Amino acid sequence: MEKMISTTWKQLGVAEPLLDKLEENGIAEPTPIQAQALPILLSGRSLMAQSQTGTGKTLAYLLPVLQRIDASSNAVQAVVLSPTQELAMQIVRVAEAYGEPLGVRSLGLIGGASLKRQVERLKKHPQLVVGTPGRIHELLNMRKLKLGQTATVIVDEADQVFQLGSVKEVETILWATRKDRQLAFFSATRPPQMAGVESRWMKDAATVQVAPENVVSETxxxxxxxxxxxxxxxxxxxxxxxxxxxxxxxxxxxxxxxxxxxxxxxxxxxxxxxxxxxxxxxxxxxxxxxxxxxxxxxxxxxxxxxxxxxxxxxxxxxxxxxxxxxxxxxxxxxxxxxxxxxxxxxxxxxxxxxxxxxxxxxxxxxxxxxxxxxxxxxxxxxxxxxxxxxxxGTGRSGAVAGEARDGSGQAGAKLRNAGAKSGKTGGPAYGGTNAMETGSHAKSGSAGSQAIRVDGTKPEAASRQARTRSGASAAGEHAAGGSRSGRVPSAKAKAAREKNKKDKGAPKWLKAKRENAEKH
The missing domain is CATH 3.40.50.300 (P-loop containing nucleotide triphosphate hydrolases)
Incomplete structure (x- = not known):
């Protein structure tokens, strides 16, 4: 890993016209990747640079590339390859802004744009070409783009460029440039497969890795x-x-x-x-x-x-x-x-x-x-x-509360049973009144029945509705053989219950036959 050798643009060797442009854009100090990559690229050495996205990699390679271009020559002296059209056009905009004070002409060559128009613009002799591998390869095959004097090739987002199936196109472009060209790969990540590409195309290359333990911004x-x-x-x-x-x-x-x-x-x-x-x-x-x-x-x-x-x-x-x-x-x-x-x-x-x-x-x-x-x-x-x-009201505590409110579950069952066994004790919580009343009537009004037996009269305070419910409940108890009241069922009640069991689900002719047998 290369060490940072300076903290100011001037000490890094940036030319005066570029210093003025940086100051105009409010860029006072270089970022770590810029401070480490600039001196290496200015020396003409190849470079493999890795730094997280958004740390200023574009200026890290454009400033030295622009500075090394001979503005008096009409040859294409530098090529920047990008995996996408949008990234290529962003690089072109930066190159145009910083190349203007140096007199360097830049041109974007991307797929999706008019090929004929790009051929016409090549006649203006740009010294820096920025584009996607596919379109540059196409123009190269058409012999409309000549790279024989190209001394520098930058591959931005290198991992993506080689991953997108552009290997053959990139290699064709590299073969078309000078043998002693300078090659630089810039990317936020460095997959293992990139090692083979680097060893094949780079000789005596420097490596710069900025904060690899924090490849994603800490903000x-x-x-x-x-x-x-x-x-x-x-x-x-x-x-x-x-x-x-x-x-x-x-x-x-x-x-x-x-x-x-x-x-x-x-x-x-x-x-x-x-x-x-x-x-x-x-x-x-x-x-x-x-x-x-x-x-x-x-x-x-x-x-x-x-x-x-x-x-x-x-x-x-x-x-x-x-x-x-x-x-x-x-x-x-x-x-x-x-x-x-x-x-x-x-x-x-x-x-x-x-x-x-x-x-x-x-x-x-x-x-x-x-x-x-x-x-x-x-x-x-x-x-x-x-x-x-x-x-x-979900979960264990909420369920208990819900059960108590609607009289369901274990808590509600206890309230109902309490009301059913004794109609004397009263106010149950969360609507337990109904449970108490139901228990009282199902018990044949146990408290009321006992009062009748003691003094021989019905309590005058009992309402007609209560007497009706009590009578209905008593009838139900009698039909069921008195099982709810706890009394021993009579022989007649047992016989009726057995008959009901036999008749349950029996065909009509069998029920009629049994009824005739009972009558006779």
Whole structure:
């Protein structure tokens, strides 16, 4: 790992015109990646640089590249390769701004734009070409682009460039440049397969790794929510309403699902735009312009489509589908929290996908807790469950209270039994009056019956309704053989009960036969 050798632009060897431009843009001090990469690239040495997203990698390679270009020559002296159209055009804008005081002409060559127009612009002899591997390779095969005097090749987001199947195209471009060219790979991650590419194309290359233990900005808060797959639309809706961000970038893994998500979120009342990797330049530019100026709140994209997007002060990233690996998580999270600004990343996963969050936590050394939405806040799931129990009367304590209120369950059964055994004691809790009255009447009005036997008269205080209920209950007790009152059933009652058992379910002709036999 290279050590930082200076802390000021001038000490790093930046030319005076570029110093004025940096001061004009309010960039007073270099970032760690800039301070370490600049001297190496200015010396002409090849470089493999790794630094987290949003740390200023673009200026780290553009400043030395622009400074080493001979503005008096009409040859293409430097090429910058980018995995996406949007990232390429962002680099072009920076190159134009900082190349102007040096007299360096820059040109963007990307797929989706007019090929004929790009051929015409090549006639103006740009010294720096920035583009996607596919379009540069196409122009190279058409012999419209000549790289014989190209001394520097920068591959930005190198891991993604080689992962997207552009290896042959990149190799063709490299073979077309000078043999003693300078080659530099810049990326936020460095997958193992990149080692083979580096060893093949780089000789005596320096390596710069800035804070590899914190590949994700420390100003970003990371959370995840558990959801059933069918409920993700509702979870996203509630989450956006809860956090209410000025803008949010939403990631899905499958391009085929973007239109479906756009329809669902539009139906919920959100202003939504989509970003496809194969969309043409004009559509992508228009979509990002509407997103940047706030005309749409939500932007749906895939990993490829969103690679290199630079949205100033983007507050929120939502992973509708979890990233396929830790490197993709880094690139998604890097859309927010750029240059030390705060940001939030929320992933929505199913129970079966929870292990993915554990892998990211360990691999990236970040805090990635589970959260739940409850009463307008993102809180710990256990606290949300406790709050839900207390609010809706669920759980053990709530169940007991509910059982007592409606007279069901063990607590309610005790109240009913107490009322049934003795109609004398009274006020049960939570509507136990009915249980007491029912017990009293089912007992054939035990207290009332005893009063009749003692003085030989009916109590005048008893209402007609009470007498009717008591009589009905007594009749029921008698029909049942007095089992509820605890008296020994008579022989007649037993016979009636046996008859009822035999007749239950018997055909009509058999019942009629039994009745005739009893009569005779």
């Amino acid at each position: 970003i808060d990371h959370y995840y929510l558990i959801s059933e797959r069918r409920d993700k639309t509702d979870i996203v809706r509630r989450l956006v309403r809860l956090l209410n961000p000025r803008s949010a970038l939403l990631f899905v893994n499958d391009t085929n699902n973007i239109a479906n998500w756009e329809a669902k979120l539009s139906y919920e009342g959100f202003a939504v735009e989509t970003l496809y990797g194969d969309a043409d330049k004009q559509r992508r530019a228009a979509t990002l312009a509407r997103f940047r100026d706030g005309r749409c709140q939500l932007l749906l994209a895939t990993d490829v489509a969103a690679r290199g997007i630079d949205i100033e002060s983007l507050p929120l990233v939502i992973n509708i589908d979890p990233p396929v690996d830790a490197d993709h998580y880094v690139h998604r999270a890097g859309r927010t929290g750029r240059m030390g600004k705060p940001g939030t990343v929320v992933s929505i996963v199913t129970t079966q996908e929870r292990f993915i969050m554990d892998k990211f936590r360990k691999a990236l050394h970040i805090e990635l807790p589970e959260k739940a939405m409850y009463r307008g806040k993102l809180i710990d799931p256990a606290a949300a469950r406790e709050g839900s129990r207390a609010r809706f």
